[in-house]
Amino acid sequence: MPISTKLTELATKPLPKVISPVTHAAIDWSTAGAFAIAGTLLWKKNKRAALASYLCGNLIGSLIFLTDCPGGVWKKISFETHGNIDPGVSALVASMPNLLGFSEERESKLFQSIGIGLAAVRSLTRFDEGSSNEETRRRAA
Helix, strand or coil: CCCCHHHHHHHCCCCCCCCHHHHHHHHHHHHHHHHHHHHHCCCCCCCCHHHHHHHHHHHHHHHCCCCCCCCCCCCCCCHHHHHHHHHHHHHHHHHHHHCCCCCCCHHHHHHHHHHHHHHHHHCEECCHHHHCHHHHHHHHH
16 A cells, blocks of 8 residues: 555544545545546546556446445445455555656656545545445445
């Protein structure tokens, strides 16, 4: 896990959980859309950064699409499981420039900052309120 996302989680851990499942879903959908737009804007400038944007947007969008929470569509995983997956997502987003070889370029800051933001959102979300479906709660346990 990149040090920046780990430090963000440590800094926000003692803070109260103020983000509701609805707000978390809206943030995830917005982030997925922002990555899709960033990929389009970066395509002529930096193909690796554009590809990373599309990958991250697809990952975040697919995760919220499959989550049992307000804003989720297919509801195959519980909101608690979504919360357990989120640290890996934020770490992957932040390390994408290193994985695709553009860590020294300006575009890498986009991924690092969004990775930090995702870690903060995860730490401030009330994951125990999310799933309304008992079946997905049982599957997660």
